[in-house]
Amino acid sequence: xxxxxxxxxxxxxxxxxxxxxTFAISFLxxxxxxxxxxxxxxxxxxxxxxxxxxxxxxxxxxxxxDMRGKLDSLGLGEVSLQQFGAPDEVMIRIKKQEGDEAAQxxxxxxxxxxxxxxxxxxxxxxxGPQVGDQLKHDGILAVTLAVLGIMAYVWFRFEWQYAVAxxxxxxxxxxxxxxxxxxxxxxxxxxxxxxxxxxxGYSINDTVVVFDRTRDDLRKYRKKRLxxxxxxxxxxxxxxxxxxxxxxxxxxLCLLVFGGDVLRGFSVAMTVGVLVGTYxxxxxxxxxxxxxxxxxxxxxxxDKSAEKATAGDA
Amino acid sequence: xxxxxRWKIILVLCVVxxxxxxxxxxxxxxxxxxxxxxxxxxxxxxxxxxxxxxxxGGSHLLLGVEVKAVVNxxxxxxxxxxxxDLRKADIGYSNLATKDGVLxxxxxxxxxxxxxxxxxxxxxxxxxxxxxxxxxxxxxxEKAYKDRATSAVAQSIEIIRRRIDESGTREPxxxxxxxxxxxxxxxxxxxxxxxxxxxxxxxxxxxxxxxxTANPRGGSVxxxxxxMPAAPNNLKGPPLYVVSRRPVVSGDTLTDAQPSFDxxxxxxxxxxxxxxxxxxRFGDVxxxxxxxxxxxxxxxxxxxxxxxxxxxxxxxxxxxxxFSVQEANDLALLLRAGALPAPLTVLEERTVGxxxxxxxxxxxxxxxxxxxxxxxxxxxLSYGRFGVYAxxxxxxxxxxxxxxxxxxxxxxxxxxxxxxxxxMGMAVDANVLIFERIREEYKGGRGVVGSIDAGFNRxxxxxxxxxxxxxxxxxxxxxxxxxxxRGFAVTLAIGILTSMFSAIMITRLVxxxxxxxxxxxxxxx
Numbered sequence: 147x148x149x150x151x152x153x154x155x156x157x158x159x160x161x162x163x164x165x166x167x168t169f170a171i172s173f174l175x176x177x178x179x180x181x182x183x184x185x186x187x188x189x190x191x192x193x194x195x196x197x198x199x200x201x202x203x204x205x206x207x208x209x210x211x212d213m214r215g216k217l218d219s220l221g222l223g224e225v226s227l228q229q230f231g232a233p234d235e236v237m238i239r240i241k242k243q244e245g246d247e248a249a250q251x252x253x254x255x256x257x258x259x260x261x262x263x264x265x266x267x268x269x270x271x272x273x274g275p276q277v278g279d280q281l282k283h284d285g286i287l288a289v290t291l292a293v294l295g296i297m298a299y300v301w302f303r304f305e306w307q308y309a310v311a312x313x314x315x316x317x318x319x320x321x322x323x324x325x326x327x328x329x330x331x332x333x334x335x336x337x338x339x340x341x342x343x344x345x346x347g348y349s350i351n352d353t354v355v356v357f358d359r360t361r362d363d364l365r366k367y368r369k370k371r372l373x374x375x376x377x378x379x380x381x382x383x384x385x386x387x388x389x390x391x392x393x394x395x396x397x398x399l400c401l402l403v404f405g406g407d408v409l410r411g412f413s414v415a416m417t418v419g420v421l422v423g424t425y426x427x428x429x430x431x432x433x434x435x436x437x438x439x440x441x442x443x444x445x446x447x448x449d450k451s452a453e454k455a456t457a458g459d460a
Numbered sequence: 461x462x463x464x465x466r467w468k469i470i471l472v473l474c475v476v477x478x479x480x481x482x483x484x485x486x487x488x489x490x491x492x493x494x495x496x497x498x499x500x501x502x503x504x505x506x507x508x509x510x511x512x513x514x515x516x517g518g519s520h521l522l523l524g525v526e527v528k529a530v531v532n533x534x535x536x537x538x539x540x541x542x543x544x545d546l547r548k549a550d551i552g553y554s555n556l557a558t559k560d561g562v563l564x565x566x567x568x569x570x571x572x573x574x575x576x577x578x579x580x581x582x583x584x585x586x587x588x589x590x591x592x593x594x595x596x597x598x599x600x601x602e603k604a605y606k607d608r609a610t611s612a613v614a615q616s617i618e619i620i621r622r623r624i625d626e627s628g629t630r631e632p633x634x635x636x637x638x639x640x641x642x643x644x645x646x647x648x649x650x651x652x653x654x655x656x657x658x659x660x661x662x663x664x665x666x667x668x669x670x671x672x673t674a675n676p677r678g679g680s681v682x683x684x685x686x687x688m689p690a691a692p693n694n695l696k697g698p699p700l701y702v703v704s705r706r707p708v709v710s711g712d713t714l715t716d717a718q719p720s721f722d723x724x725x726x727x728x729x730x731x732x733x734x735x736x737x738x739x740x741r742f743g744d745v746x747x748x749x750x751x752x753x754x755x756x757x758x759x760x761x762x763x764x765x766x767x768x769x770x771x772x773x774x775x776x777x778x779x780x781x782x783f784s785v786q787e788a789n790d791l792a793l794l795l796r797a798g799a800l801p802a803p804l805t806v807l808e809e810r811t812v813g814x815x816x817x818x819x820x821x822x823x824x825x826x827x828x829x830x831x832x833x834x835x836x837x838x839x840x841l842s843y844g845r846f847g848v849y850a851x852x853x854x855x856x857x858x859x860x861x862x863x864x865x866x867x868x869x870x871x872x873x874x875x876x877x878x879x880x881x882x883x884m885g886m887a888v889d890a891n892v893l894i895f896e897r898i899r900e901e902y903k904g905g906r907g908v909v910g911s912i913d914a915g916f917n918r919x920x921x922x923x924x925x926x927x928x929x930x931x932x933x934x935x936x937x938x939x940x941x942x943x944x945x946r947g948f949a950v951t952l953a954i955g956i957l958t959s960m961f962s963a964i965m966i967t968r969l970v971x972x973x974x975x976x977x978x979x980x981x982x983x984x985x
Binding site for chain 2: 148149150151152155201203246247248250251254255258266267268269270271272273274276277281284285287288291292295296299300303336337339340343344346347348350351354355358382385386389390392393394395396397398400401403404405406408409412413416
């Protein structure tokens with residue numbers, strides 16, 4: 147049986163030629179994302195906002211009106227009830243209570259007492275204001291350090307032009323994921339941060355693949371026009387970029403469909419991040435190189451030494 | 461290429477076989493494993509991957525120790541000494557109070573201020589005493605504060621452990637986090653309200669004399685006395701009492717406490733026993749105060765205040781109140797376990813019931829199984845024979861990943877399962893890069909062996925680069941992440957490392973065997 151070529155050989159897409167259109171699209175994505183982040187913000191889960199979340203299972207279909215009535219009478223401020231999954235499963239969210247941690251604990255107790263027996267508490271999560279602030283701080287720190295670390299690594303392995311282009315593409319991907327979470331107001335929690343970080347680490351892979359080829363070709367073809375050279379590298383690496391992303395997307399779709407509710411946000415963030423990452427490595431990262439051309443091998447160096455340098459990378 | 465160093469072949473095979481051995485226990489039910497484990501040395505591969513609380517169900521509580529309370533209590537003691545020292549030295553003062561870890565008072569005659577400062581400083585050399593005009597303020601030195609915090613947290617952990625052990629919870633994990641936090645993990649506890657109630661009380665017991673003549677609502681209370689409210693289960697007495705500021709006998713002299721029933725009323729009560737020192741003090745106090753009330757105070761609330769009928773010299777006593785059986789049990793447990801040095805607050809709680817945990821495991825298993833199947837099929841469709849080889853490496857990778865998790869004693873969480881599923885997709889990436897390169901070299905006119913060789917050699921640099929960036933993200937996630945997210949970072953990081961080994965070394969080995977035995981003339985990629 148012949149293997150299937152999902153991506154035909156010798157594609158001649160004019161990726162670099164489309165850059166004005168794709169830059170406009172990317173610009174739009176970033177502007178809309180930032181706009182939404184500025185106006186709507188993120189729908190922080192209790193991990194960051196503090197508060198209480200309870201997932202309960204009632205015996206028989208849940209009587210939402212009855213539950214809402216009971217909980218509203220407790221005077222705990224904003225209590226949101228949401229049916230999810232099966233008709234007997236309800237998610238209860240209680241906003242952060244006025245006062246210290248003890249006030250939060252009292253709220254959980256009050257809810258449990260008011261709902262009475264015959265209810266299975268599948269999940270109870272309470273995050274106090276102190277911990278919430280710390281998690282927020284740690285999350286921001288982790289993402290910042292990751293971006294800096296990856297930039298340092300790319301800089302170390304390539305030249306600064308590649309590092310800058312890669313980081314712009316990487317930020318583009320992260321902003322797009324954040325923008326999506328802001329636009330849809332999907333809950334943004336700790337696992338979402340994990341997803342954003344993983345997107346940062348993974349979406350750069352395609353970029354590195356194309357950069358490796360670009361660098362090789364710059365050594366090999368010293369007279370070739372940069373835009374053509376980059377475009378050829380993109381076409382040559384197209385199958386690699388798409389196939390590697392494809393395998394990950396396939397597993398992510400499995401997580402999305404079968405992984406349960408707790409992982410939903412994670413799977414969505416990762417899937418979108420990997421898709422945008424594949425796009426950005428072609429249309430953002432490599433196209434940016436055109437505006438800050440990397441140094442080419444000095445005249446007189448032979449192709450042989452270029453080859454050796456490549457092998458040295460291995 | 462056809463040459464593959466013998467030691468490398470042995471290394472790869474050893475790693476795979478050992479991994480299979482260390483991963484195998486995860487497939488065996490725990491009871492059988494326990495049976496086999498008897499009499500075997502501990503290095504034998506009998507460790508399973510432990511499941512996080514989000515998978516096996518259980519409660520995770522992050523508790524904060526209020527160190528400030530310990531310091532304030534200590535300063536109250538200093539204040540008592542200061543009062544008597546200042547009186548002795550004939551120094552007039554006003555507004556003596558402790559607040560937020562600082563003891564301060566105003567000296568009436570500013571000329572005596574320096575003397576007052578020295579008097580306070582001589583009480584304890586750990587005090588830093590400052591003088592501002594006529595105001596003297598004292599607080600603990602930074603080092604002394606830290607020492608107190610450390611010992612308060614260590615002591616709290618000890619008491620928490622005793623209380624949780626006494627409550628019958630099995631295999632709790634209790635450990636310090638940061639300076640003043642304690643992490644408590646209770647596997648299998650789906651409703652931690654009872655434990656939270658047990659930990660929510662400092663359970664400081666003391667016996668105070670009651671001043672029956674003073675009016676608790678009168679505003680001014682005689683020196684050495686203070687007003688205390690009645691405990692919720694003290695229904696018989698008045699709502700407020702005037703009691704001695706210091707306990708005449710303190711609860712840390714108790715040696716035992718047991719729930720029991722009052723012989724006359726049949727109500728639940730708590731019997732307690734003193735040690736020899738406590739028994740003597742209690743005997744003296746009761747003998748000297750016959751006809752007066754003695755308040756039994758728990759956490760600054762009066763549980764009961766019986767009238768002393770006769771000297772109690774037996775070294776034991778009874779606490780009665782309107783207790784339920786559960787409350788009497790809990791009170792006895794708390795008294796046995798001892799008082800916490802400082803109040804605890806729940807800063808974070810994450811509890812997963814057994815139902816959701818089981819559902820999550822099932823979802824994880826299905827997602828992993830289908831994820832693996834999809835990747836395997838996709839690789840075979842896309843790369844034929846080479847895809848099969850990549851799949852062999854993929855399976856070996858999963859085995860190595862499970863073995864590493866078992867060996868490291870890592871905890872598998874739900875995001876951790878997501879990490880494993882994700883790793884499957886990422887692991888074959890390296891093979892995709894290698895195969896595409898082989899294909900390119902082959903199309904470019906190289907021979908079979910030359911193309912395979914070049915494909916592996918050239919792709920390795922790219923593979924390392926792309927994996928290291930993901931590893932950076934995983935490392936940061938581990939360092940700064942918490943709880944279940946850390947589980948994701950662990951599986952992702954280990955998965956990346958094992959996948960680099962399997963995709964490069966194992967795939968290569970399998971392809972070498974194929975090239976040697978079949979001597980292929982063409983590459984069908």
